Amino acid sequence: MNTKKIRGTGTAIVTPFTAHGEIDYEATRRLLDYQLASGVEMLVPLGSTGENPTVTNYERTKFFRFVIEYVNGRAVIVAGTGSNDTRSSVELTKEAYDLGADAALVVTPYYNKPTPNGLFEHFKAVADIGMPVVMYNVPGRTGLNMNAETTLRCAEIPNVVAIKEASADLAQCMEILNNAPHGFWLLSGEDNLTLPLMALGAAGVISVTANVVPNEFSRMVRFALEGRFEEAKAIHYELLDLMKIMFVESNPGPVKSALAMMGIIGENYRLPLVPMREESRKKVREVLLQLESVVVEEMEESR
Numbered sequence: 001m002n003t004k005k006i007r008g009t010g011t012a013i014v015t016p017f018t019a020h021g022e023i024d025y026e027a028t029r030r031l032l033d034y035q036l037a038s039g040v041e042m043l044v045p046l047g048s049t050g051e052n053p054t055v056t057n058y059e060r061t062k063f064f065r066f067v068i069e070y071v072n073g074r075a076v077i078v079a080g081t082g083s084n085d086t087r088s089s090v091e092l093t094k095e096a097y098d099l100g101a102d103a104a105l106v107v108t109p110y111y112n113k114p115t116p117n118g119l120f121e122h123f124k125a126v127a128d129i130g131m132p133v134v135m136y137n138v139p140g141r142t143g144l145n146m147n148a149e150t151t152l153r154c155a156e157i158p159n160v161v162a163i164k165e166a167s168a169d170l171a172q173c174m175e176i177l178n179n180a181p182h183g184f185w186l187l188s189g190e191d192n193l194t195l196p197l198m199a200l201g202a203a204g205v206i207s208v209t210a211n212v213v214p215n216e217f218s219r220m221v222r223f224a225l226e227g228r229f230e231e232a233k234a235i236h237y238e239l240l241d242l243m244k245i246m247f248v249e250s251n252p253g254p255v256k257s258a259l260a261m262m263g264i265i266g267e268n269y270r271l272p273l274v275p276m277r278e279e280s281r282k283k284v285r286e287v288l289l290q291l292e293s294v295v296v297e298e299m300e301e302s303r
Contacts, residue, residue: 010042082107
């Protein structure tokens, strides 16, 4: 694929479940319609926001196939195929490739905390399949930070095309941006740092908040890509409270709660995740009410 397509706004979509714990494909269709109407450039199924650790291999295959066939080329599909077992990541990535996904989002292995050499060999093994790979550095979930030196080394691996950086370390991000090889992109993994990172050269974002306001969030990103930073800044501050409240409890609790309030999905999770506390739900509701005109307009445009 043209790696220039790994730019703009990617929505890390939630995985809707029914009250009985099955994947809800009707709700998934509503969510995809909402996203596609907004013109987001990328959709990311079964990343962290998609509760991928509790999705079985059979369900993963079925969900990937459904999303890929339903989207039908209207957005780039970056499939979440990460694992802390390299063999599993290779198998999942090959399956996503065979199903027609455009790229794979591969998290740094969690729990076993590999060395820099281990990280390099992990990403090389996955990239050897021939599919574009977006690495994912999220120390808050994995217990491991992949530093800039290791990222830049991995960026030289054929088919490794980008990194989703969620370390919140601007100095680390700047080192990557300043030294990255041609054609390698940095995507923000922190919604509220998207605009600052794009001012420094980031190519876009893989976002949680874009589940809720895909049109407005992607407008901000497109303004930034066009160098229209005053217009982007206005949207950044308009959405800042929403970006922050999306992490008032563990992701995807707040975003699923917001989407349920909007009538797009049911607020259902798989253990060990549970519904948010009522205090947190009230805060999410308050922020949505502050943005009521934006949310209503986006939902009307998607119909």
